[in-house]
Amino acid sequence: MQHVDIAIAVLGAFALAWLADLVSGRRGLFATSLVSGVAAIAGWFLAVRVFGVSTMSQWTWVLWSLAASALALGGFFLFRSKR
Numbered sequence: 001m002q003h004v005d006i007a008i009a010v011l012g013a014f015a016l017a018w019l020a021d022l023v024s025g026r027r028g029l030f031a032t033s034l035v036s037g038v039a040a041i042a043g044w045f046l047a048v049r050v051f052g053v054s055t056m057s058q059w060t061w062v063l064w065s066l067a068a069s070a071l072a073l074g075g076f077f078l079f080r081s082k083r
Contacts (some may be wrong), residue, residue: 005056010040013040016069016070017029017035017036018033018034018068024077036073039069040065040068042068043061043066043068047064
């Protein structure tokens, strides 16, 4: 039960990527997973290392991670090429 928060963050980021891929019309799960995963890591880094709003023993960083993932996926679909 020690790493449940990490597992929830990983599964949440993948679920957001899967939902974004499903909504966009199945264009590529790998690309959305990559964007979501990198943004989730960036959200963790901002919450824990930069702003110091939480530690790894708290659950706030998971929310930051998922929020960053959702924002990055929104930006990905907003600014990607439509060829």
